[in-house]
Amino acid sequence: MAWHEPNNGSNGRNNDPWGTKNRGGRSQGPPDLDEVFNKLTKKFSGRFSSKKGSKGSSSGGKNIWSFSIIIVISIIIWFFSGFYTIGEAERGVVLRLGKYNRIVGPGLNWRPRFIDEYKAVNVQSIRSLRASGLMLTKDENVVTVGMDIQYRVSEPYKYLYQVTNADDSLRQATDSALRAVIGDSLMDNILTSGRQQIRQNTQRTLNQIVDNYDMGLIIVDVNFQSARPPEQVKDAFDDAIAAREDEERFEREAEAYRNDILPKATGRAERLKKEALGYSERVTNEALGQVAQFEKLLPEYILAPKITRNRLYLDTMEEVYSNTFKVLIDSESTGNLLYLPIDKLLREESSKIENRQKNKSSSAYDEIELESQERNELPSSQSGSTNSRHGRY
Template sequence: MAWNEPGNNDKDPWKNKGGKNQGPPDLDELLNDLGKKVTGIFGGKTTKGGSGFGKNFSRIGLSILLIVASIVYAFSGFYTIKEAEKGIVLRFGQYTGTVEPGINWKWTFIDRIIPVDMQSTRDMPSSGFMLTKDENVVRVEMQIQYRVVDARNYIFSVTNAEDSLNQSLDSALRYVIGHADMDDILTSGREDIRQAVWQELEKIIAPYNLGLIIVDVNFKDARPPNEVKDAFDDAISAQEDEVRFLREAEAYARGIEPRARGRVKRIEQEAIAYKTQIVLDAQGEVARFEKILPEYQAAPRVTRERLYIATMEKVYSNTSKVMIDVEGSNNMMYLPLDKIIQQQNTSNRSGKTTYAPVNELNINTSPLSSSNRSDRFSNGRN
């Protein structure tokens, strides 16, 4: 017969456990026992009606426990997002939105917050030996700088955005180096290669929506293997010398050409000025001749005398010696006016007045007859 058949409850294993008719523990009894023990600790007396007090005490303790737990739970939900970050909110593992920097609150054990740095610029290097277009091996070192612009795509678009970016950088760098000559990589084509790597990298990461933006690409170094480094250094030095000589020649040409053009322009201007001067002088002579001609036709003798006097005045104005005809003698005397003026200036500087005798003035007299003097003047007038 089974132990749980009607009328045979003495065989219940819970009541007869240990042979003492014990049953399963009752929650009310457990709370009553706890209340009695607490009352005993604080000096209270247990009575027959103590079961009601135990029940009330258990309810109060449970309420206090719930209130304390609620307060702790509420305070545990506060968290802070830094100024440079943005928080990704996951509720039961599902994306529900983002939170801005500052103090925020979440449901503890329900929400999870992932902070993402949105302002810092990060570095990522890449280097290695690569094969160029002309089948040479070169070691290239390049570094990129990037920043997070979309926190959701950065976390959820791929498994690891930075690892994907690193692999994309290696791919773009090897593709560009493989389509370039070694001379361009080592010398003059570094900027073109940098721009090409930047464009190729952006093209590769665009379909993945990594939530990243490339800020800059730095071409740090490019060098051949150590076994052939000396030969390449010599070749690079020769190319640099070639470029330097070309720049010096261009600078010399730029310095000589303007001076030559200026000299040509000056000669042209002088020629034009000389031409203009000659033409104007000729026109002035013609105009003067046209004015003198009527006067000469009216009084030829007077006009000849006036022309003679004007000519002699012009001639003597350019000489430092004067010829004087002394009346009553047969001598023609020459006065060295330049020496007279020089001695006069010297005396003025010294503050003394000196008079030089005639023989010291180097006065040159030559005997001339009156007839010769008159013939000389007449020939000059003619």
């Protein structure tokens, strides 16, 4: 490869950037690196020298001094650029030459720049992701399910470097766990009473996956957002759910009615049983008493049958007449029935007794008034004896 002579231009100056030229005016190629470095040092150090020596007359000691100043300034800038701050809710993962070194806490920290690198991770905030989609159930139905996962970072290093993308890995694990749980459940349970069980199974399965992959995450909570059938069959499922709810409501009403009627019927049955037992005991005791009575009368009847019959007849009639106020007497001579209104006779007798008592009380009251009038008419000399006698009365 040939080297061409640079174009000097019309002013005749040498435009060679390397400043090298042979005796014949031809270029000899690029200069040595040491020569280039010396020229750059001279140009840079000339700015810090005095005006008298600015045209290439600087000494070697001044060049070393200027170079030292540059190095010191660079070191100061490098040192202060190594300070960094970690937030209160964050933890810093420090890498030294690309390899994990340590975890730093909140506050002001320092690292050797270009040697250590750090990444701050929030370990206190609660993060959320949602998994949803059409899923196949155990009874070969299709259902749309939505699940919300809440989690936080527990180990920053594992969160950053254990897996390629922890958030995306958790999303895939959630979708896998949810599909596994839904595929092992019946559609009726998913839509109605089994939602809590599905949530617990999903959280347990997801925790196992996260522990196996060692993502550095903690599952805080799993919320079952929604579960609905496809739109094409949604009306039919709504009717089925309404019918199931009506069935449960009717069952609860029947149970309430049973709980209300059964104790009453049981109490009524117990009362009837006790009344029947009491009646049975009473009738039995009465029969036994009558038997005992007849057993006592039997010897007397054997000794005097006529007297015993008359006595029984009189006792019976006494018991009968004591409970009635109407008496009919059969007259054997005339053949007529004589009616005795005993109730009227008793009422008239009782009214006469009451009138007699009223008359007696009114006469006593009149006598007391007459005595009081006589006492007022007596002179004052006799009033004392009258008053004392009335007081004794």
